[in-house]
Each structure stands twice: as structure tokens, then as C-alpha cells.
Amino acid sequence: MATSKMSKILIIYTGGTVGMIYDDKTKALRPIGFNEIRNNLPELYRMGIDFYVYTFNPPIDSSDMQPEIWVELASIIEDRYDRYDGFVILHGSDTMAFTASALSFMLENLSKPVILTGSQLPIGKIRTDAKENIITAMEIACSRHNGSNVSMVPEVCIYFDFSLFRGNRAKKYNAEKFEAFYSMNYNRLAEAGIDIKFRPQFMLPTPTKPLKVHKDLETNITVLKLYPGITRSAVEAILSVPGLKGVVMETFGSGNTNTQPWFIESLKKVIDKGAIVINITQCDGGSVELGKYETSQHLVEIGVVSGHDMTFEAAITKMMFVLGQGLSVEETKKQLETSLRGELTPIQVY
Numbered sequence: 295m296a297t298s299k300m301s302k303i304l305i306i307y308t309g310g311t312v313g314m315i316y317d318d319k320t321k322a323l324r325p326i327g328f329n330e331i332r333n334n335l336p337e338l339y340r341m342g343i344d345f346y347v348y349t350f351n352p353p354i355d356s357s358d359m360q361p362e363i364w365v366e367l368a369s370i371i372e373d374r375y376d377r378y379d380g381f382v383i384l385h386g387s388d389t390m391a392f393t394a395s396a397l398s399f400m401l402e403n404l405s406k407p408v409i410l411t412g413s414q415l416p417i418g419k420i421r422t423d424a425k426e427n428i429i430t431a432m433e434i435a436c437s438r439h440n441g442s443n444v445s446m447v448p449e450v451c452i453y454f455d456f457s458l459f460r461g462n463r464a465k466k467y468n469a470e471k472f473e474a475f476y477s478m479n480y481n482r483l484a485e486a487g488i489d490i491k492f493r494p495q496f497m498l499p500t501p502t503k504p505l506k507v508h509k510d511l512e513t514n515i516t517v518l519k520l521y522p523g524i525t526r527s528a529v530e531a532i533l534s535v536p537g538l539k540g541v542v543m544e545t546f547g548s549g550n551t552n553t554q555p556w557f558i559e560s561l562k563k564v565i566d567k568g569a570i571v572i573n574i575t576q577c578d579g580g581s582v583e584l585g586k587y588e589t590s591q592h593l594v595e596i597g598v599v600s601g602h603d604m605t606f607e608a609a610i611t612k613m614m615f616v617l618g619q620g621l622s623v624e625e626t627k628k629q630l631e632t633s634l635r636g637e638l639t640p641i642q643v644y
């Protein structure tokens with residue numbers, strides 16, 4: 295790591311536990327302004343980083359995150375892209391993986407770091423994890439390849455509990471450990487100990503083209519999560535959303551579903567009406583392999599798309615992003631099955 299000139303970082307504070315306090319009246323945590331962070335983290339001013347803060351007003355619990363706010367975040371970055379070396383987004387952990395995934399698709403040709411972080415305990419708590427998470431996220435956002443101005447991390451990432459993850463590969467898996475995230479299907483991009491050990495071999499290449507920001511997201515999509523015993527009326531109700539454009543179907547194991555004729559017929563009906571159905575596995579690790587078992591062969595025949603090893607968060611936001619492009623059905627399917635930002639590992643079935 296080398297920082298040849300003082301780095302300029304924009305901190306975007308959206309809210310989340312990191313900046314929350316206990317409300318004496320309601321006895322619940324609620325987000326407050328950036329001052330709580332500023333007052334509890336004087337170290338920020340000793341880091342030798344030229345940083346500025348953009349605060350959401352009011353800050354939100356990330357359970358209130360919406361696609362319109364992703365567009366707002368992408369626009370904030372777009373408008374200030376040339377003025378900063380990197381961006382640190384302070385965000386609640388609950389939907390952090392969705393926001394990181396969405397931004398990874400919306401920010402095409404990203405050559406600067408966009409690092410999301412937050413914490414499990416508010417910054418005012420003695421045992422808080424917020425300080426380490428914020429300080430190291432800031433250091434990562436400043437890191438460049440030796441002797442150059444080229445950022446170490448030209449990606450949207452999540453930094454949490456000493457690990458740096460590709461944003462669209464991460465998942466919040468634990469609501470009480472400091473280690474709240476993991477990435478089952480892709481290597482961590484860096485680990486922080488005494489030093490921050492980057493693994494450039496796992497990072498996306500630095501693009502040569504200028505940043506392109508996509509702001510059209512299609513939200514008329516739904517989720518069909520399978521379980522033994524799911525009823526025909528439940529499936530039909532989920533698939534009968536008016537004007538439905540896409541379905542993320544969470545299947546068993548390597549992409550298997552029940553094979554009852556009514557089930558396959560319901561899927562075929564919605565596909566024939568023009569919706570795209572993508573198949574991802576309910577397992578956190580491993581991949582969909584369409585056609586591997588007889589129980590997924592029908593899906594290939596009716597035109598279900600493979601989501602390979604994408605996380606749920608990546609699949610949902612990629613669906614919104616790709617459908618928002620207004621492409622032909624064939625091109626939409628192709629884009630969904632292709633790795634656009636390192637979000638999936640394609641598997642060939644022979």
C-alpha cells in the first residue's frame with residue numbers, strides 16, 4: 295500500500311446501527327446525525343485523510359432501504375466522482391449486501407473504491423465494532439498500488455470485522471456476531487490484521503473506460519422460494535402479480551424443483567407471458583447446475599435461466615438492473631447468465 299498524495303474520501307452516511315442511540319422514551323435504537331460518529335471517533339482526524347461527509351437527512355435504518363435510494367447513492371457518487379479518490383458508505387448491516395450488489399451493477403467501469411461498512415453495536419457503546427470497521431474502511435478506500443494513483447480496490451465492497459468482501463458476493467448471515475458477513479462462493483478480497491493484506495488476484499481489473507452510471511431499475515419482480523408442500527394456490531398467487539417482469543426462484547440444492555405438472559405449467563405460463571425466471575439455490579454455498587438432475591431438466595425446457603452461484607441479494611438487484619435496460623428477452627437472459635461485475639461463476643454442464 296502506498297499513499298503518495300493525501301487521499302480525498304467522501305463518507306456518505308446513510309444511517310444504520312453505527313450511528314444510532316437508545317431512545318429513552320421508546321426503548322429502541324434509532325439513527326441520529328453524523329455528530330454521534332464524529333464525537334466518538336476523533337481518530338478520523340488523525341488519519342491524514344482529507345475527508346468530507348455527506349449525510350442523509352434523516353438517516354435511516356437500512357430496513358427502509360429502497361431502489362430510489364440506490365439511485366440517489368449512485369448519483370451522489372457520479373456527481374462527485376472526479377473530486378474524490380474513494381467513497382465510504384456508512385450503512386445499516388441488514389440490507390448492506392443488497393445496496394452493495396445494486397451499486398456494483400449501477401456503477402459500470404468503476405475504477406475507485408466504494409466501501410460499505412457499518413457495525414453491530416452503535417459507535418457510542420464501549421465494546422463497539424464501529425471504530426475498527428470505519429477506520430479500516432477509510433484506509434482501504436485510500437489504498438493504491440505502489441507508487442501509482444491506481445486504486446487497489448476498483449470495486450464496490452463490504453468491509454466488516456477484518457474482512458473485505460466483493461459487495462455482490464457478500465451476505466449478512468449473523469445478527470449477533472461481529473462477523474456479520476460471509477462470502478461462501480468467492481474469496482475475500484483483503485484481510486486486516488496488523489497489516490491489510492490485499493489479494494489483487496481476486497479483484498476485478500481496473501477499467502480503462504469512463505464511469506457509466508445506470509439508474510433504471512425494474513422493480514416489478516418477485517421471489518418464489520420453494521419448500522416441500524408449497525401449494526398450487528400459493529405459487530399461482532405469487533406468479534399472478536400484474537405485469538410481472540421477473541421472478542427470482544430459490545430452489546433446492548443444485549437448482550432442483552418439484553416436478554409436478556401443475557408447478558411446471560405455472561412457471562411456463564408466466565414465462566410465456568414474457569417474464570424472466572432465474573433459478574438460484576437456497577444453499578449459501580455452491581451453484582445451480584441446470585439439467586444435472588431430472589428434477590431440473592423441465593426447467594431448461596421451459597426457458598428458466600440459471601443464476602449459477604449468485605447470492606439472493608445479487609440475483610434480485612441484477613434482475614432489477616438488467617430488466618431496467620429494456621433489452622430483448624434473449625439478451626436479458628444472456629446478461630443474467632453472464633458475470634457482469636464478478637457476481638457469478640459460470641458452470642458448464644456436459
Ligand code: ASP
Binds near residue numbers: 309
Ligand atoms: N437495523 C440496522 C440497520 O440495518 C442493523 C445494523 O445497522 O446493523 O440499519
